Amino acid sequence: MKNIERASPVPYYVQLYEVLLSSIQSGELPAGEKLPGESELHRTFALSRPTVRQALDMLESNGYAQRVARRGYFVAEPNSPQGWHIEGLGGFLENGLLHGDPHITTTVVSSGEQPLPDEITAALRIPRRSVGFVLERVRSVDGQPALFSTNWTPPTVAGVVAAATGVRKGTSSLTAALQAGGYQAAGARRVMHAVAAGPVIAEHLNIPATTPLLRIRSTTWDKSLVPYDYYETWLRTDIVPLAVDATTHGA
Incomplete structure (x- = not known):
């Protein structure tokens, strides 16, 4: 080893x-x-x-x-599909790999600094019209587009993402890059809704606009309770099942 x-x-x-x-x-x-x-x-x-x-x-x-x-x-046995363990603090590549290592590819749709929308600055608790880093990606499993995600990071974090060449090329994990830059997740809040894809997301995922998807919005914060990443993911659960582990207290 x-x-x-x-x-x-x-x-x-x-x-x-x-x-x-x-x-x-x-x-x-x-x-x-x-x-x-x-x-x-x-x-x-x-x-x-x-x-x-x-x-x-x-x-x-x-x-x-x-x-x-x-x-x-x-x-574990190699053919046990585990799905995306949504209660984990990592992203899809950390918590979402189906066991058996299917072929997962990432296509970066766009990346760069942009003025952030008001709803994003509110979630990140930063001034309106702040310029942050925006990263849009499509993840495919065995050649099938499985999810479309957008990450927004505040100005204090933008430089870390901009310098993460592998992330911007789609070859490495954003979560790992943020950790390497000193941003360790202490907690996150995720809100999920079942909604129709709509024309923009449907084009990215190569599906009809009426296809039902799971939309996940998440805010991640550090040990000081300061938010440093907000993302929105549109997930095809027919390709990547969502997994949640439930235990009793004290188990």
Whole structure:
């Protein structure tokens, strides 16, 4: 397994997640195999237990691992569709991959600094007519357009997104770029409605304008409760199911 790059701006838990994911996808850790335990990973990579736990939880949220009570984490079977775990704080690439690693591609429709609409500045709690960064993307699964999303970030964050070349090319995660820039999600509020696509969204997703979609609007804030990202996603749930895990308190 690879080592953790201490000088990298990528958070340690994301690096550990990627190390373990690489071992799963290469077959080094086959389906049904028990993953290294929290204590073993803590010793091997010299990481704190909360960091290790965060990486393991991320594997479970993305459908690559299953947690068994009192036994630990096991590599999940490759054909179990997990969908987009909407309660996770990450975006589609972090929480939305269908297990089995289907071919997911991102097409960037537009990116750049623009004056933000009033409803966006209100959600981000910044002055009206502020200039922020706007990123529009289409995500496709196995060649089928599955969702259209727009992210709006405030002026204080715009430079981070503008400098994220991979994000603007559609080859890397916006959430990871924001984390690398010091913006760590502490919470988010998401509101979902079932609505017709309409002509603009329908053109992006190559569907009839009357097609019902799930529209998700989300505001993400940091530990100081300052919003730093607002997005609107139009999702085809016939391609990417929405998954929600429910547990009782104290479970």
